[in-house]
Amino acid sequence: MATSKSPSPAVVEKVTHYLHNGFHDRSHGVEEIPPALGDARWTPELILSTWYAAETGLPPNDLEHQVGHSGGGFDKLDFKFLPENDWLSNDDSISTSMILNRRDPTRRKLKLSIPVYGGGMSYGSVSEEVMVSRARAASEFGTLTCTGEGGYPDGLLPYKDNVITQIATGLFGVREETIKNSPMVEFKYAQGAKPGLGGHLLGDKSTTAVANMRESVPWVSLFSPFPFHSVYSVEDHKKHLDWAMIINPDALISVKVSTPTDVDMVAVGSYYAGAHVIHLDGSYGGTGAAPEIAKKNIAMPIELAVPKVHKHLVSEGIRDEVTLIASGGIRTAHDIAKAIALGADGCVLGTSELVSMGCTRCSNCERGRGCPFGLTTTDPELKEWIHPDWGSQRIVNFYSSVQWQLREILRKLGLDNVSDLRGRVDLLRYLPRGFEV
Numbered sequence: 001m002a003t004s005k006s007p008s009p010a011v012v013e014k015v016t017h018y019l020h021n022g023f024h025d026r027s028h029g030v031e032e033i034p035p036a037l038g039d040a041r042w043t044p045e046l047i048l049s050t051w052y053a054a055e056t057g058l059p060p061n062d063l064e065h066q067v068g069h070s071g072g073g074f075d076k077l078d079f080k081f082l083p084e085n086d087w088l089s090n091d092d093s094i095s096t097s098m099i100l101n102r103r104d105p106t107r108r109k110l111k112l113s114i115p116v117y118g119g120g121m122s123y124g125s126v127s128e129e130v131m132v133s134r135a136r137a138a139s140e141f142g143t144l145t146c147t148g149e150g151g152y153p154d155g156l157l158p159y160k161d162n163v164i165t166q167i168a169t170g171l172f173g174v175r176e177e178t179i180k181n182s183p184m185v186e187f188k189y190a191q192g193a194k195p196g197l198g199g200h201l202l203g204d205k206s207t208t209a210v211a212n213m214r215e216s217v218p219w220v221s222l223f224s225p226f227p228f229h230s231v232y233s234v235e236d237h238k239k240h241l242d243w244a245m246i247i248n249p250d251a252l253i254s255v256k257v258s259t260p261t262d263v264d265m266v267a268v269g270s271y272y273a274g275a276h277v278i279h280l281d282g283s284y285g286g287t288g289a290a291p292e293i294a295k296k297n298i299a300m301p302i303e304l305a306v307p308k309v310h311k312h313l314v315s316e317g318i319r320d321e322v323t324l325i326a327s328g329g330i331r332t333a334h335d336i337a338k339a340i341a342l343g344a345d346g347c348v349l350g351t352s353e354l355v356s357m358g359c360t361r362c363s364n365c366e367r368g369r370g371c372p373f374g375l376t377t378t379d380p381e382l383k384e385w386i387h388p389d390w391g392s393q394r395i396v397n398f399y400s401s402v403q404w405q406l407r408e409i410l411r412k413l414g415l416d417n418v419s420d421l422r423g424r425v426d427l428l429r430y431l432p433r434g435f436e437v
Contacts, residue, residue, distance in 0.1 A: 039361060041075075045063050045065070049064065053401035074303055079413065092407070096410075098114070104276060112143045112346070116402060120186065120256075125150065127375070136392035141395075141399045146164040147173075150210065151172060152165055169225050173214050191281055203220050234272060234273055259300035263300065264311075267313060278323070281328045302327065309343070314423075353398070360373070
C-alpha cells in the first residue's frame, strides 16, 4: 500500500530519463520503446506516469498523470476546486469505499475499498499469469476483478472471493461450479468497443490450453455472437438473471451493456430484471484487438452515456437501488472522479491495469505472439514475462496511487466521502478549445 514517503531520487531520475530518452524498465532488463508509444488518449506521459505509480504507489510530480490529448471527453473536463483555505485536512479519513448491493438484503453487500474494480479480460485474450496477478491484487486491495468470457483457470481459486465470473454470448467456459464460486456474476450483453459485433479470439491465440478451457477446437478462431440468442425481451433477460441467482443464492448480478442511444431504457429494463449492478461500457474501451472503426463510430462515449442513464434512473425513482458502473476509456483517478461526478457510482478499469504491468499500447493484442510484454498472449515463452508476484504488486501500487489521488480530489472539493461526489456536475467545468488544465 502507498505511504506518505516520497519516491526516492533514483526513481524520479529513472522515470524522467525514460520520458526523455525512450527506455522502459520492466524489471527484466532495459528495452527500447518504439517511437509511436501511446496515442492521443494514452499519451507517452500518461503511460509513463502509470508505470511510475505502479512502481511507487504515488503519482509523479513532473509527468502529466491526469489527462491525455484527445481533444474531447474527460480530457476537456476539469474540477472547480475550492479555495485552498477551504480544503479538508490531508488524512485517510476521506472514504473511497463503494457498496455494490443497494437493493437485496438477502444477498451479500460487497463493500469495496475503492470505487473501482477490474474489467473482464478472458483467458486467451490474456495469460493466466496476468489473470492471477489481477486477482491477487484485487484480494490484497479489497476490490474485485473479472474473468472475462474465457473460463475460470484454477490459478484463480485461491482468490475466488474477489473474482467476478462472466457469462457472455459465446458461453465459453461457463460452468455452474464457477458461478457458485463467485461473489458477483456478470452477464455481458455487449462490449462498448465493438457493439453489435460480438467477441473475437483469433486462431493463433486459441492454444490447446485455451481451447480446453473454452471447450473448443485448438487453433480455430472463436466468435461470440451478438446478442444472446435466447434474450429478446426483458422477460427473457429476467430468466437469465434468475438462473444465475438460483445457482448462487448469495451472488450479486451485474449486467454489462454497451451504450446505444436508448441505453437509459436498457438500464431501466435491467433494473426490473433484477440486476444489482448496471455496467455501462463506452466506446473507447477494449484492448488493441478491438477494431478502431467500431470504437470510433458505433457506441456512445461513456461521458455522454453516464449522465443520460443517471438522470433517467433518478426520474424513475430507482437510482438509489442500483449501482451504476462506468467503463470504456477510463484511464486515471481523475477520469474516475469525473465519471462519478457525471452520475456513476464507480468505474471499471482494464487497460490501466495492463499499462501498470508494462503495456505500451502497441495495439498488437489480437496476435498470439504480438504482445512483446507477455500480457495479451498465451504463448508459453512470452507469458513468462509476467510473474504474479511482480504483476500483483504493480497493480496494488497503481490502485494505491488512484486512492491517494481520489482523496486529494475529494478534499479539494470539500467532500469526505466519494459517494457525495455522485451526480455533482456542478463541480465540473468544460475547458474550451485551446485551454489546458
